[in-house]
Amino acid sequence: MSQTRILVLVGSLRAASINRRLAEAAVQTAPEGVELFIYEGLGDIPFYNEDLDVEGQVPAAAQALRDAVAASDATLLVTPEYNGTLPAVLKNAIDWASRPYGAGALKSLPVAVVSASISQNAAKWSHDDAVKALGVAGAEVVKEASLNFGAIGSRFVETHPADDAEALTQLAATVRLLAEDVKARANA
Template identity: 50%
Template sequence: MSDIQVMALVGSLRAASVNRQLAELAAEHAPDGVTVTIYDGLGDLPFYNEDLDTADAPASVVAVRAAAAAADAVLVFTPEYNGSIPGVLKNAIDWLSRPFGMGALKGKPLGVVGYAHGQYGGVWAHDETRKSFGIAGSQVVESIKLSIPGTAFDGKHPRESAEVVESVRAAVDTLVASVADPVG
């Protein structure tokens, strides 16, 4: 399989976010023929409002939907905020799930990974994110499970951990395999 486009969504808007660093690792270590592109416009999306969801939807909504439609798969990198999904990510799910039953991610393979400060690495947020994207129509790849706890880096960049680099690479490989074999 070649020329696979993976959209990376990062649930933290902070420039130095560890989840963003993990997404950058995915882009840097993607296999040949795979491009991982970090979508940078989540912070520009207005709160979901059905009154705005018209033929004249805001440009930021049109852009995220177009990027999602152009992707073959999506890899979500999310922290855990108060035991759940960051608001910016939930808002993106709401926009991408419309129009109901025909959203931009309908049927597309999607994986959820990430880092969070707690000892469980954001497991609750990852589970909630999988659930929400699944309800929104994505084909959630349940075998992709990478929850990195806050103690993993000791202040170092994630690329300094060969284990983390390999785990992120494996998540991308699994997601790409699901594009090639969506049933398997």
């Protein structure tokens, strides 16, 4: 059986962000037969503009994202919450990957959302906005694979999520459920 490839999109561009660390920990939880890879370069993609989205002239950074999404079997979004919603960089990635309308790389792609914030809210508003945007874009959100982390500022201030047994267990369950969804779709 072939390897299941899961693309990870991280909504925080800061190298030392806790959301980035959660994504790194998720990569470590991949079971046999599943490969997770964190996409680099979201910050290089121009804001979506239909004037730029012309066949044969799509900016290289945007085309690279589309190609990476199209080459994956599923996507895992890891999102912080900025001012009560998802970061612009993730919304922009969703916008580019959803085009051309009705046939973009996200169409029918299984996606899971992990959200994390310093508040007790656990970035649930950001999570809900990501789920909404992904659904409108045509992705298949795997809701049972959803995961929310709250109070990450204190929980992971001195500990990497990869060193937190509970976080690893939760991330592993999310990755497993997403991979199982991919396999179920392939066998349907």
